[in-house]
Amino acid sequence: MSPISYQVSPSVHWSLIPRDSSPVSPLGKEHLPIIDTNYGKVSGAICFDVDFPQYIVQAGRQHVDLFLQPSWTWNAYNFRHFESDALRSIENGFTLLRCGSDGESGITDPQGKFLHRKETNHDPSIITLFELPLRKHSNPMYPFIGFIFEYLCIIGSFYYIVTSVIGVWLVSKRKERVL
Secondary structure, three states, X not given: OXXXXXXXXXXXXXXXXXXXXXXXXXXXXXXXXXXXXXXXXXXXXXXXXXXXXXXXXXXHHOOOOEEEEEEOOOOOOHXXXXXXXXXXXXXXXXXXXXXXXXXXXXXXXXXXXXXXXXXXXXXXXXXXXXXXXXXXXXXXOHHHHOOHHHHHHHHHHHHHHHHHHHHHHHHHHHHHHHO
16 A cells, blocks of 8 residues: 555545545545655645645645645536645645646645646546646644634624624714704
């Protein structure tokens, strides 16, 4: 068995796609496979698993340099999927190599720049070669602070709404007293 063999993680608790364990598709390991190579740390996840930041953040915390993602997406979703996967590259500081059987294949650097993009359209006659630049992990803050910024925005929005409602209520009470 390859050192980068892969199974879906049991730690993902919510999804738009059912992830029930069955003999056909049992739930996998809780941790991403990460190996040290002569080219840096390498990890990977398949297709929609990259859509779960709480799972892929392990690559950022372990300073993965290259993240491999085989994928099979379909018409309406294929281009958006590659672009959203680039977000995981920025969040976690790795170079993403995505091989899509339908949609797009390509490479994104740790800053989210698309170095290569190729539409594949599920054509088995297409052979695509990319030059893969070996870039080191970029050490972003996200793997360590997570969703703190988002939570602060929610709290700030709630505070703004509450104080606005109270302010409008106080102004209306003052107007009633004057009349």
